[in-house]
Amino acid sequence: MSSQQAILPEVEPLLKNRVSLGQSVQNSLTMAYRGLLKLRRTPEQLIDVTLQPLIFTLMFTYIFGGAISGNVHSYLPVIIPGILVQTVITTSVVTGVQLREDMDKGVFDRFKSLPIARIAPLAGALLADTIRYAIATTLTFTMGYILGYRPSGGLGHVAVAAVLVIVCAWAMSWIFAFFGVIARTASSVQxxxxxxxxxxxxxxxxxxxxxxxPHWLQWFVHINPLSHLVSAVRELADSGTIGSNLGISLIGAAVVVLIFAPLTVRNYMRRA
Structure with missing residues (x-):
């Protein structure tokens, strides 16, 4: 009887974390809601997804528009998809940085004592950040519209392009979440x-x-996955067509998730 009593305290935390798939999903959604509450209480965390697309769109449009396309209006169909991809993909870095900060502050140690799925804090953080991507996407297209950008592809294809960028950014966030788990500090993750x-x-x-x-640089640009993503957005928004770049972007996103999701979860579970 005494040996059983000695073992129970060690087994109890493991039993508390053994939850069903439905409970895991519910716990993850709860953690995602927690992430949204953090944004509401500290709105300065949204500076990168609110000011960055506005500043970058204005800066790149008026600096390079005349030199590259002859005038600003002709440059907008080129730069808006580019700024969109750059802004949203860069925003996904925050996932890893905030994950590392939470782990350093001991927030995840507190989650261990709760009867929730161990994967829920990680999954919730990744889900909550999709809202950031949506905000950055909306503001970039809005700023482009104010400057005179009129996508010829129509609203439906613009919406598909927006969803594509958000999906690819979510896939990229697994890479930075992996860095957030294995790195020592948040600054090193960034x-x-x-x-x-x-x-x-x-x-x-x-x-x-x-x-x-230069020709020696063009080969890298052609194989760069972000080039395919930018081309896919331009095809959708500017001409309303679905080409091979869309498929390449989705396949690339799937490959990233298949590689980095297991690596991130494995390393996270060792520390959670």
């Missing part, structure tokens, strides 16, 4: 993530025509 994103975004077709780049 540094590593931006070191990866800056070459991907600027060495792409997001801002300038590929043909203006």
């Amino acid at each position: 540094g590593i993530s931006l070191l990866i994103l800056f070459p991907l975004t600027f060495l792409s077709n997001a801002f300038v025509p590929v043909k203006t780049m």
Whole structure:
């Protein structure tokens, strides 16, 4: 009897975390709601998804518009999809940074004592950040419309393009969540993530025509997954067509999730 009593305290936390799939989903949604409450109480966390698309759209449009397309109006169909992809994908870095901050502050240690699915805090954070992507997407298209951007593809294809970017950003967030789990500090997560994103975004077709780049650089731009995503958004929004770039973008997003989701969950579960 005494041996059983000695074992029970060690087994009890494990039994508390053994929940059904339905409970896991409910717990994840609750954690996502917690993330939204954090945004409401600290609205400054939305600065990157509110001011960044506005500033970048104005800056790139009026600096490069005349030089690249002859005038601002002709440059808008080029730059708006590029700014959209850059802004939303860059926003996904916040997932890993905030995850690392929560782990450093001991927030996840408190979750261990609760009778919830161990994966719920991670899943909830990833779900909540899709709202950030939606805000950035909406503001980018809105700013473009104010400047005179009129997508020829129509509202339906613009909506598909927006969903595509949000899905791809959610897939990318698994990479940064992985960094958030394995890195030592939040600043290191941000540094590593931006070191990866800056070459991907600027060495792409997001801002300038590929043909203006050196030949030795064009090969990288053509295989850059963000170039395919930008091209897919342009095809949808500007011409209302669905081409191979859409399929390539979705396949790339699926590959990223298949690789980094198990890695992130495995390393997270060791620490949760």
